[in-house]
Amino acid sequence: MEKLLLQGNEAIALGAVKAGLSFYASYPITPASEILHYLVKTNVKVVQMEDEIASINAVIGASLAGAKSMTATSGPGFSLKQEGIGLAHMIEAPLVVVDVQRVGPSTGMPTLPAQGDILQCKYGSHGDYFPIVFYPNSVSELYRYSMEAFNAAEDSLSPVILLSDGYISHLTETMVPAEIPIKPRTLPPLGALGTRHYTGLTHKGAFPKATDAEAHQEHMAHLQKKQLEVAKNYLFYEYLENKNSDTLLISFGAMSRLAYAFKDQYSLFRPIRIFPMIEELTEIAQRYRKILVLEMNAGQYLSEVERLLQRRVKLVSVLGGKINLNQVAREVQWAIETI
Amino acid sequence: MGYRDYIREERFPTSWCGGCGIGIVLKAVCQTFEEQGFTYENTTVVSGIGCSARSAGYFKLDTVHSIHGRAIPVAEGIKMANEKMNVFVFSGDGDLLGIGGNHLLHACRRNTDINIICIDNEIYGMTGGQKSPTTELHIKTLTSPKGNEDRPINVQAIIRAHDDFYARTTVYHYNHLKKCLKEAIEWKGLSFLDIKAPCISNNGRRLGFKNGYEMLIHYKDEYKIRTSDNGHLLAEKELGIVK
Numbered sequence: 305m306e307k308l309l310l311q312g313n314e315a316i317a318l319g320a321v322k323a324g325l326s327f328y329a330s331y332p333i334t335p336a337s338e339i340l341h342y343l344v345k346t347n348v349k350v351v352q353m354e355d356e357i358a359s360i361n362a363v364i365g366a367s368l369a370g371a372k373s374m375t376a377t378s379g380p381g382f383s384l385k386q387e388g389i390g391l392a393h394m395i396e397a398p399l400v401v402v403d404v405q406r407v408g409p410s411t412g413m414p415t416l417p418a419q420g421d422i423l424q425c426k427y428g429s430h431g432d433y434f435p436i437v438f439y440p441n442s443v444s445e446l447y448r449y450s451m452e453a454f455n456a457a458e459d460s461l462s463p464v465i466l467l468s469d470g471y472i473s474h475l476t477e478t479m480v481p482a483e484i485p486i487k488p489r490t491l492p493p494l495g496a497l498g499t500r501h502y503t504g505l506t507h508k509g510a511f512p513k514a515t516d517a518e519a520h521q522e523h524m525a526h527l528q529k530k531q532l533e534v535a536k537n538y539l540f541y542e543y544l545e546n547k548n549s550d551t552l553l554i555s556f557g558a559m560s561r562l563a564y565a566f567k568d569q570y571s572l573f574r575p576i577r578i579f580p581m582i583e584e585l586t587e588i589a590q591r592y593r594k595i596l597v598l599e600m601n602a603g604q605y606l607s608e609v610e611r612l613l614q615r616r617v618k619l620v621s622v623l624g625g626k627i628n629l630n631q632v633a634r635e636v637q638w639a640i641e642t643i
Numbered sequence: 644m645g646y647r648d649y650i651r652e653e654r655f656p657t658s659w660c661g662g663c664g665i666g667i668v669l670k671a672v673c674q675t676f677e678e679q680g681f682t683y684e685n686t687t688v689v690s691g692i693g694c695s696a697r698s699a700g701y702f703k704l705d706t707v708h709s710i711h712g713r714a715i716p717v718a719e720g721i722k723m724a725n726e727k728m729n730v731f732v733f734s735g736d737g738d739l740l741g742i743g744g745n746h747l748l749h750a751c752r753r754n755t756d757i758n759i760i761c762i763d764n765e766i767y768g769m770t771g772g773q774k775s776p777t778t779e780l781h782i783k784t785l786t787s788p789k790g791n792e793d794r795p796i797n798v799q800a801i802i803r804a805h806d807d808f809y810a811r812t813t814v815y816h817y818n819h820l821k822k823c824l825k826e827a828i829e830w831k832g833l834s835f836l837d838i839k840a841p842c843i844s845n846n847g848r849r850l851g852f853k854n855g856y857e858m859l860i861h862y863k864d865e866y867k868i869r870t871s872d873n874g875h876l877l878a879e880k881e882l883g884i885v886k
């Protein structure tokens with residue numbers, strides 16, 4: 305097997321190309337720009353748009369026209385893309401949005417990693433929607449889940465989020481490229497039928513139903529069911545069981561790399577598909593008296609874990625982009641003692 | 644194929660008020676599609692949000708009704724992914740020149756080969772009659788009760804600064820409107836059609852017009868078609884093509 309030495313962002317780009325990416329629109333931002341830098345050197349149609357709003361909307365247009373399409377950004381740009389992401393859910397446009405997280409809110413700490421966009425993935429756009437979100441933790445995983453994100457987008461006809469962070473995306477590691485079957489385009493491109501009207505209004509087929517509660521409920525139920533069904537085929541997580549421990553540490557992305565240091569003391573759970581949440585966690589959690597979520601924010605995934613498990617969970621939070629193993633170890637210890 | 648074959652008549656009646664100018668543009672565009680021999684296989688309409696933007700849903704084509712201000716980037720994405728498509732943007736003055744103004748600026752710069760049809764009623768019609776980027780000075784609207792203090796945008800200058808196609812017409816000057824559409828389509832690169840159209844409900848009545856017809860006829864006196872196509876910028880209230 306051929307080994308490659310790649311940076312995380314390059315792995316995302318390469319995975320996307322492998323998955324059949326043919327249109328990419330984005331706006332430069334640290335720490336995501338290398339994806340753009342890489343792709344301009346390929347055969348993919350690449351456009352540097354005037355902002356992130358233009359980028360997501362161009363990607364929606366290209367996707368409807370038949371191109372496998374992607375955009376990438378970081379927190380400030382991810383915020384700008386939210387209305388477009390909502391549109392893509394509403395009209396069921398398959399595409400991939402990469403968000404390489406940095407410290408926020410606002411301009412925050414552009415060069416330092418964070419995990420502050422977890423809830424923005426799920427709730428950032430107005431209204432209800434049910435996104436599929438992957439969050440890998442290594443260069444080889446970025447490559448693989450970049451491809452999986454495209455597959456999931458095709459299966460679900462929805463915008464799939466590939467999360468990363470300034471740490472994972474800026475790692476350079478050797479990797480053996482994963483081989484997975486690539487899903488072909490199924491959505492007929494614009495011009496194929498002549499009968500479709502894509503609208504962000506609540507609708508039934510080509511007909512807007514902007515004042516019909518039943519039609520809205522029906523559309524929401526359809527979206528939710530579809531997303532959950534598709535997600536079942538993308539059941540990605542890592543569970544490292546430690547039979548001697550009554551404590552489970554939950555983490556993802558950059559923090560999950562640090563969490564490996566604790567595997568001899570505790571059990572570890574790492575959702576790679578962070579949304580829809582891994583249902584299996586409910587069953588796994590029953591084996592543990594203590595559950596901690598380690599994340600680089602003020603407790604975003606924690607609230608989702610508590611909602612899923614219907615029990616209190618402790619937070620170990622890292623803010624400001626600097627990850628210190630000893631400090632996290634102390635906080636984990638302290639959190640466990642106070643449960 | 645007749646021009647009505649480009650319309651989803653099953654969606655009639657439309658959402659527009661009596662006396663609205665949008666339907667006239669719709670008809671002119673469909674007739675032009677027919678004359679050009681366009682089919683659903685090679686033609687699409689993209690819109691933003693607003694009364695004008697609702698047009699997209701009435702075309703019997705694969706169409707996209709996107710979000711407020713973003714029709715242009717959606718249309719550019721389509722065109723860049725499939726060069727063979729004839730891509731039309733159909734939206735209002737607020738949508739294209741207000742919230743979406745930055746996209747217009749950059750689409751001009753990129754010179755993407757799309758046809759932008761701006762239904763310019765000089766008002767935010769759908770939301771009840773607030774001032775828009777094309778509302779003239781001193782005009783009273785919901786949000787300029789003492790008269791508009793902001794100068795209207797000089798969209799001709801923006802388009803022409805990048806040597807793109809600009810035309811100004813009205814829904815009263817129907818033959819001229821169709822000539823503009825034809826030339827816009829034949830133009831390689833970005834074209835922008837500024838079509839003055841009445842919004843009787845949320846603008847005209849406040850201005851003192853009794854009905855939509857009176858407002859429409861008023862365009863006849865207010866606007867004059869330029870006789871020589873000399874390529875110079877159009878003067879105020881002058882209709883014509885600059886390319």
Ligand SMILES: Cc1ncc(C[n+]2csc(CCOP(=O)(O)OP(=O)(O)O)c2C)c(N)n1
Pocket residue numbers: 692693694695696711734735736737738739762764766767768769770775
């Ligand atoms: C992001 C966003 N902001 C505001 C609105 C509300 N809104 C809907 S239509 C519109 C104005 C449309 O004006 P124009 O484009 O001139 O269209 P018209 O209705 O006059 O044809 C506004 C402000 C919206 N839908 N989305």
Ligand SMILES: [Mg+2]
Pocket residue numbers: 693735736737762763764765766767768775
């Ligand atoms: Mg208007």
